Amino acid sequence: MDAIRAITERVSVAQLTGPDITQEQKEILFKAALRAPDHAWMRPSRYLTIEGEAREELGKIFYKYQAGREVLSPEKAKKIKNMLLRAPLVIVGITHLEEHPKVPRDEQLLSTGAGVQNMLNAAYAMGLGAIWRTGAMAECEGVRKALGLNRDDVITAFLYVGHINTTPKPVPDVELSEYVTAWTGETS
Numbered sequence: 001m002d003a004i005r006a007i008t009e010r011v012s013v014a015q016l017t018g019p020d021i022t023q024e025q026k027e028i029l030f031k032a033a034l035r036a037p038d039h040a041w042m043r044p045s046r047y048l049t050i051e052g053e054a055r056e057e058l059g060k061i062f063y064k065y066q067a068g069r070e071v072l073s074p075e076k077a078k079k080i081k082n083m084l085l086r087a088p089l090v091i092v093g094i095t096h097l098e099e100h101p102k103v104p105r106d107e108q109l110l111s112t113g114a115g116v117q118n119m120l121n122a123a124y125a126m127g128l129g130a131i132w133r134t135g136a137m138a139e140c141e142g143v144r145k146a147l148g149l150n151r152d153d154v155i156t157a158f159l160y161v162g163h164i165n166t167t168p169k170p171v172p173d174v175e176l177s178e179y180v181t182a183w184t185g186e187t188s
């Protein structure tokens, strides 16, 4: 698919299904992610793949920590346990923060964000669907620990990737002039 088309027409797809994402498709996704702009080439981004039974394992961990926070109805308990089964592949996008004299933490986080966006576009260009999610589990200390993260790691995304089994929503109309203005001199 033409790159401009992929970038301008991509939409998020929440209804995803198998079959599994192939090794070749995953390599394209990660090559795209690792072409994100990266000030001083710090390489702050890490990606974990959650596939197959690992999705159920992590779902149990989600349930354990969510159940420790609130009383869960059977429906909500099931929803949390099955959360990661909504796609054959879930990629955890992580920013490993380091001190740098010229690169603040925000820039390191933005670099991973750009990597995740590159994966969304690459998935779309390959005819796959994807959606960037975060939610409470991205901040949960128990989940972070189970994923092997330390205090300098930030979960930037749970990127769900799979095959599209419904008609994706239309590309929303955007009035560019509402967001884009030519600056012509100092504002008084």
Ligand SMILES: Cc1cc2nc3c(=O)[nH]c(=O)nc-3n(C[C@H](O)[C@H](O)[C@H](O)COP(=O)(O)O)c2cc1C
Pocket: 010, 011, 012, 013, 131, 132, 133, 134, 135, 156
């Ligand atoms: C950092 C970040 C976190 C997000 N977290 C969630 C989330 O947890 N759940 C969700 O439904 N959408 C989340 N979204 C929004 C979707 O990824 C998506 O952008 C939104 O549904 C709009 O769809 P579109 O990308 O087709 O415009 C998040 C987006 C970003 C950038």
